[in-house]
Amino acid sequence: MKQLTHFLEGFGSAVQLLFQSARFAGTLPRQRARFIDQCYLIGYTTLPIVAILCFFMGSVLALQSGYSMENFGAKQFIGSLVGLSFARELGPVIVAILVAGRVGSAITAELASMKVYQEVDALVTMNIPPARILVLPRLAAVLVMMPVLAIIGNLIGWFGGAVICKYVESIAIEPEAYFSALRRYMKFKDVGTGLMKAEIFGFVVVLICCSIGLNTRGGPREIGASVTKAVVVSLISILVLDYFVTKALM
Amino acid sequence: MTHPIHRNPITAVESPAVGVTIDGLTKNFGTFRALKNVSFSVEPGEIFVLMGPSGSGKSVLLKHIVGLEAATAGRVLINGQDATAEHTLERIRIALVFQAGALFNSLSVYDNLALYPREHRFGDESTIRDKVMRALQILSLENSAQKFPSELSGGMRKRVAIARALVMEPQLMLYDEPTSELDPVMSATISEIIATLKDEYHVTTIVVSHDRELALGIADRVGILMGGELVFLGPPANLRQPADPRIADFFHPRIDLKNPRFKNLET
Amino acid sequence: MNTAQQTARVGLFFLLGLALTWVTWETLSDGKLFKQTGYSLIAGFDNLKELKQGDEVRMAGVKIGSVERTRLAGRRAEAVLRIDPGVKIASDATATIVMAGLIGTNYIGLDLGSPGSPVLSDGAELRTKITPDINAIMTELGSLGQKLEGALGSITNTVSGDGKNPGLFQKLDRLVTDNSAKIDTTMTNLASATDKINKSEGTLGKLLNDSKLHDELVATVSEIRGAATDAKSFVADAQILVNQVKSGKGTLGALIFDETAGNDLKVVTRNLRDISEKIAKGEGTLGKLLTDDSLYLSAQSTLKKADRAIDGLGDSGPITAVGAAANVLF
Ligand SMILES: Nc1ncnc2c1ncn2[C@@H]1O[C@H](COP(=O)(O)OP(=O)(O)O)[C@@H](O)[C@H]1O
Ligand SMILES: [Mg+2]
Numbered sequence: 127m128k129q130l131t132h133f134l135e136g137f138g139s140a141v142q143l144l145f146q147s148a149r150f151a152g153t154l155p156r157q158r159a160r161f162i163d164q165c166y167l168i169g170y171t172t173l174p175i176v177a178i179l180c181f182f183m184g185s186v187l188a189l190q191s192g193y194s195m196e197n198f199g200a201k202q203f204i205g206s207l208v209g210l211s212f213a214r215e216l217g218p219v220i221v222a223i224l225v226a227g228r229v230g231s232a233i234t235a236e237l238a239s240m241k242v243y244q245e246v247d248a249l250v251t252m253n254i255p256p257a258r259i260l261v262l263p264r265l266a267a268v269l270v271m272m273p274v275l276a277i278i279g280n281l282i283g284w285f286g287g288a289v290i291c292k293y294v295e296s297i298a299i300e301p302e303a304y305f306s307a308l309r310r311y312m313k314f315k316d317v318g319t320g321l322m323k324a325e326i327f328g329f330v331v332v333l334i335c336c337s338i339g340l341n342t343r344g345g346p347r348e349i350g351a352s353v354t355k356a357v358v359v360s361l362i363s364i365l366v367l368d369y370f371v372t373k374a375l376m
Numbered sequence: 377m378t379h380p381i382h383r384n385p386i387t388a389v390e391s392p393a394v395g396v397t398i399d400g401l402t403k404n405f406g407t408f409r410a411l412k413n414v415s416f417s418v419e420p421g422e423i424f425v426l427m428g429p430s431g432s433g434k435s436v437l438l439k440h441i442v443g444l445e446a447a448t449a450g451r452v453l454i455n456g457q458d459a460t461a462e463h464t465l466e467r468i469r470i471a472l473v474f475q476a477g478a479l480f481n482s483l484s485v486y487d488n489l490a491l492y493p494r495e496h497r498f499g500d501e502s503t504i505r506d507k508v509m510r511a512l513q514i515l516s517l518e519n520s521a522q523k524f525p526s527e528l529s530g531g532m533r534k535r536v537a538i539a540r541a542l543v544m545e546p547q548l549m550l551y552d553e554p555t556s557e558l559d560p561v562m563s564a565t566i567s568e569i570i571a572t573l574k575d576e577y578h579v580t581t582i583v584v585s586h587d588r589e590l591a592l593g594i595a596d597r598v599g600i601l602m603g604g605e606l607v608f609l610g611p612p613a614n615l616r617q618p619a620d621p622r623i624a625d626f627f628h629p630r631i632d633l634k635n636p637r638f639k640n641l642e643t
Numbered sequence: 644m645n646t647a648q649q650t651a652r653v654g655l656f657f658l659l660g661l662a663l664t665w666v667t668w669e670t671l672s673d674g675k676l677f678k679q680t681g682y683s684l685i686a687g688f689d690n691l692k693e694l695k696q697g698d699e700v701r702m703a704g705v706k707i708g709s710v711e712r713t714r715l716a717g718r719r720a721e722a723v724l725r726i727d728p729g730v731k732i733a734s735d736a737t738a739t740i741v742m743a744g745l746i747g748t749n750y751i752g753l754d755l756g757s758p759g760s761p762v763l764s765d766g767a768e769l770r771t772k773i774t775p776d777i778n779a780i781m782t783e784l785g786s787l788g789q790k791l792e793g794a795l796g797s798i799t800n801t802v803s804g805d806g807k808n809p810g811l812f813q814k815l816d817r818l819v820t821d822n823s824a825k826i827d828t829t830m831t832n833l834a835s836a837t838d839k840i841n842k843s844e845g846t847l848g849k850l851l852n853d854s855k856l857h858d859e860l861v862a863t864v865s866e867i868r869g870a871a872t873d874a875k876s877f878v879a880d881a882q883i884l885v886n887q888v889k890s891g892k893g894t895l896g897a898l899i900f901d902e903t904a905g906n907d908l909k910v911v912t913r914n915l916r917d918i919s920e921k922i923a924k925g926e927g928t929l930g931k932l933l934t935d936d937s938l939y940l941s942a943q944s945t946l947k948k949a950d951r952a953i954d955g956l957g958d959s960g961p962i963t964a965v966g967a968a969a970n971v972l973f
Contacts, residue, residue, distance in 0.1 A: 244478035274660025314671040
């Protein structure tokens with residue numbers, strides 16, 4: 127029961143924060159510097175880890191499917207399998223999870239520390255709503271950067287699969303055949319759906335992390351607790367949302 | 377009664393100075409009662425000094441005035457408007473110098489000061505720069521403009537916090553122990569700032585302080601909080617021979633080493 | 644913090660994302676970016692079967708292009724092929740639709756044509772040929788079963804008829820002896836295939852996405868089973884006759900069991916002769932399979948694949964299930 131009220135409280139304050147930030151959308155052009163700053167943090171600095179993880183996820187996926195599909199002579203479909211599963215599912219989810227772990231935790235830590243050390247209170251007394259300068263630029267930045275991260279992650283994942291297919295002896299499929307299989311059963315809609323999913327996940331993750339950060343109460347110890355909570359809630363939200371968004375976008 | 381006029385030194389726009397009324401304010405944190413039915417008012421353009429031992433509820437009281445805490449009972453009115461109402465902060469500029477400074481750790485000293493004028497569009501970057509540099513000069517911080525809060529000493533942080541409040545050109549200025557970490561010279565400077573703001577711009581001021589000299593030097597009126605209760609309210613002259621023994625103890629503590637409290641310290 | 648540099652990086656990063664999205668879009672939606680080279684040819688068929696856009700075009704097994712588009716043109720279906728530049732195709736080269744794997748990737752196969760014949764240019768039409776289709780074989784097999792049944796019923800009655808035509812049995816004898824190995828294999832394969840399908844019916848059934856296909860499969864399997872039973876008893880009965888003839892009982896003696904059915908013999912004899920002659924000439928599917936060794940061998944290799952498919956994952960969809968059953972027969 128207590129858990130439920132906590133959950134509803136958290137959900138409510140996140141939604142409230144969303145509306146508060148949306149109200150200040152008009153101030154975004156003036157906050158260009160903060161927006162660019164957040165784009166840099168959310169997009170540019172997250173790229174290396176996204177690249178590394180997507181490459182290896184693509185490779186492992188190709189390796190596993192090569193291993194199991196060999197049994198019934200469907201190896202030539204590895205490209206389609208890796209391509210589709212990456213574009214529709216793995217790419218967006220991996221990128222969102224990385225954003226939650228790398229960016230979301232940093233956001234919560236920063237906002238929680240601002241809250242604990244009364245910087246947020248100072249902003250309030252200065253009549254500068256935290257939603258305007260702390261939350262809005264981050265939400266805008268994640269909206270712009272998520273599709274970019276997701277498409278790069280996709281392509282790198284596909285490429286990782288191609289590398290494995292070429293160089294692992296038991297599979298031995300030329301990149302050309304791999305990519306032609308990949309192209310055969312995939313429409314741009316599949317990739318587009320993935321980008322849309324990444325967009326939704328990223329937005330929700332940043333909103334959750336901002337909300338939990340700003341609702342931190344107490345001392346420095348609570349900063350750590352808030353970060354843990356933000357990451358856990360983000361991950362759960364990604365996977366739960368994944369189901370519903372996939373269904374809705376089918 | 378005619379209200380003194382607050383004149384904005386930059387825009388030269390004149391607005392009436394701000395009065396604060398605290399009416400039966402009570403605050404509970406769970407079962408703990410931090411403020412017990414506190415009532416007093418601060419007249420427009422007045423310097424009010426709030427004193428009391430630590431833990432007596434002074435900071436909590438200031439937070440109620442800026443609307444950061446909601447009262448359990450009673451209310452705080454600023455120019456007749458409820459302090460917790462959202463538009464109060466939009467209409468009346470209130471600056472609070474937090475006890476711990478509350479500087480923006482991710483911004484340089486300069487940007488800490490420039491945030492408010494930039495966000496509220498006081499003018500172009502050069503106007504803002506002039507204002508910020510002047511505030512930094514007043515507090516002898518001009519060499520620290522590009523430093524970050526983590527690179528400053530406690531006293532410097534306090535000064536940056538005061539400078540940041542000055543840049544806001546507030547109508548109501550609240551200081552939470554402004555001189556607690558400052559040397560005597562800097563303390564004197566703060567006293568001067570407070571007096572100047574009152575004389576030149578009719579800024580209403582509430583100072584929370586332990587500093588008896590400061591309090592008796594600049595205060596128009598003094599209030600003393602003890603255990604969440606207002607035990608004294610009146611002009612500083614009345615504090616020279618306080619009738620209440622608790623207040624006398626507060627000003628002239630007698631340390632009695634025979635007190636059982638210190639027994640364990642003797643070896 | 645270098646804001647100008649940071650802004651530039653973020654800007655470039657964003658442009659990179661846009662560019663990659665555009666490239667992906669181009670590649671996946673109509674592939675203009677990568678397929679504008681080469682020239683196009685048109686191949687018309689009665690039925691394109693499983694052929695679809697993006698499938699390969701191979702000449703003598705080498706990939707030389709892909710199917711750009713499929714469309715209906717009047718009373719036939721056309722595949723527009725995009726042929727890689729530099730590949731010359733003789734005007735008498737013939738195109739067929741080939742099923743490459745058990746799981747149904749089709750491609751268009753071209754033979755080399757004859758040397759010295761003129762080369763096809765952009766927009767020209769290819770000669771095409773219809774290939775024996777695994778589904779057609781199955782259908783014929785079904786009707787073959789019916790024919791066999793008719794013949795069988797007659798034979799039982801005819802054994803005691805006037806039996807003026809011992810040549811018939813010699814013919815039959817020869818047919819059966821010549822092909823007994825093939826028929827035996829066929830029977831064994833058939834038995835094990837139906838058995839396997841029976842056992843894994845639940846799994847296969849679940850794997851079918853389409854209930855219509857599922858029903859078709861079930862019908863097909865029972866058809867095959869029926870054909871198998873019929874064929875088996877036909878051969879068994881024929882064997883009895885042959886044995887009797889061989890053991891010296893004499894044709895006449897062997898045929899004197901029942902005198903009442905004599906009148907039917909003529910009809911039956913004609914039927915049987917028709918069938919055996921057709922088979923011997925290589926007409927009809929069964930005949931082809933019996934006379935054409937290459938077809939038989941290729942069917943054998945397909946059968947092995949089918950066995951693996953059934954043993955292995957059983958996750959190959961309706962086409963595989965039907966195909967496996969059909970292939971196993973030969
Ligand atoms: N957020 C809070 N939650 C619980 N207790 C609090 C909170 N803030 C202040 N208090 C309690 O209220 C009392 C007054 O605190 P404060 O106003 O900070 O004292 P001071 O007069 O030294 O500024 C203290 O006993 C403190 O423990
Ligand atoms: Mg205090």
